[in-house]
Amino acid sequence: MGLEGRVALVTGANRSIGKSLSLALARRGASVAVHFHSKSDDANAVVEEIRSAGGAAFAFRADVSNRGEVEEMIIRCREDLGPVDILVNNARQLVKGRSFIELNWEDDYAPHVEVMLKGTFNCCQAAIPAMIERGSGRIINILSTALGEKRARTNSYGSIKSALLYFSQTLAVEMGPHGITVNMVSPGLTTTERPILHSGGYQREYIDQTPVGRMGVPEDVAEAVMFFCGEETSFITGVNMAVSGGKVMF
Numbered sequence: 001m002g003l004e005g006r007v008a009l010v011t012g013a014n015r016s017i018g019k020s021l022s023l024a025l026a027r028r029g030a031s032v033a034v035h036f037h038s039k040s041d042d043a044n045a046v047v048e049e050i051r052s053a054g055g056a057a058f059a060f061r062a063d064v065s066n067r068g069e070v071e072e073m074i075i076r077c078r079e080d081l082g083p084v085d086i087l088v089n090n091a092r093q094l095v096k097g098r099s100f101i102e103l104n105w106e107d108d109y110a111p112h113v114e115v116m117l118k119g120t121f122n123c124c125q126a127a128i129p130a131m132i133e134r135g136s137g138r139i140i141n142i143l144s145t146a147l148g149e150k151r152a153r154t155n156s157y158g159s160i161k162s163a164l165l166y167f168s169q170t171l172a173v174e175m176g177p178h179g180i181t182v183n184m185v186s187p188g189l190t191t192t193e194r195p196i197l198h199s200g201g202y203q204r205e206y207i208d209q210t211p212v213g214r215m216g217v218p219e220d221v222a223e224a225v226m227f228f229c230g231e232e233t234s235f236i237t238g239v240n241m242a243v244s245g246g247k248v249m250f
């Protein structure tokens, strides 16, 4: 599957899973808008890696919860690379899980609502009009196997990811007639360059319960996202694909 001539915007692309998504898109020939929120050095390093391999990339900063900043990012992306063909909503603000009784709205729910839900809403609304104009587009929203696991201490994170499932599927219904597919990829516990918030005991137990016998790596998630990006999968929409080594099956 080649993505030559396509422009892909990945939110939260400066590190971890988003970085891997950017590199995978670039390897397939897409020009990549590497979005970041606060860490411009990381984003510039991803851009440099793509360019030194012969690809095209620019870094764009935005707080995805801020509608004006997102609209500005989409405009600058169009000027520098072209209109967005592929949008991957991956950004999140990391919040440690708490038991329900310890939760408070401002610290635990609001960041998820603002960055994951409102951020995805903002990016979709800003990018979709140009996709409709061209009669094609690919949107992939990153969810989580937390939806299937229903673990304690995931009430805030899982609730917002659940909202994104409904958001994505109803958007898929509305966008189908425009040639735009909307799919979801749900990673299980995935090792990234930042420390995992869960304890070693938790990680061992998680691996024990995973048929494939390991945690995920960002490249596992990237491969699943690539599946939804090409022309070949134009008849697949509204699907939530688990990348969990078989631990969760939707």
Ligand SMILES: NC(=O)c1ccc[n+]([C@@H]2O[C@H](COP(=O)([O-])OP(=O)(O)OC[C@H]3O[C@@H](n4cnc5c(N)ncnc54)[C@H](OP(=O)(O)O)[C@@H]3O)[C@@H](O)[C@H]2O)c1
Residues within 6 Å of the ligand: 011, 012, 013, 014, 015, 016, 017, 018, 036, 037, 038, 039, 040, 062, 063, 064, 065, 089, 090, 091, 092, 093, 094, 115, 119, 142, 143, 144, 145, 186, 187, 188, 189, 190, 191, 192, 194
């Ligand atoms: N890692 C896992 O085990 C795992 C498992 C299941 C699902 N997921 C999902 O996979 C996705 C990526 O997770 P990850 O662990 O790779 O992410 P991560 O390392 O926590 O990185 C989060 C990204 O979001 C950006 N961000 C934070 N606040 C933002 C804001 N207000 N506006 C715009 N961007 C903002 C960060 O940018 P800066 O660095 O510039 O601040 C960073 O690039 C998330 O949707 C997550 O829920 C991850």
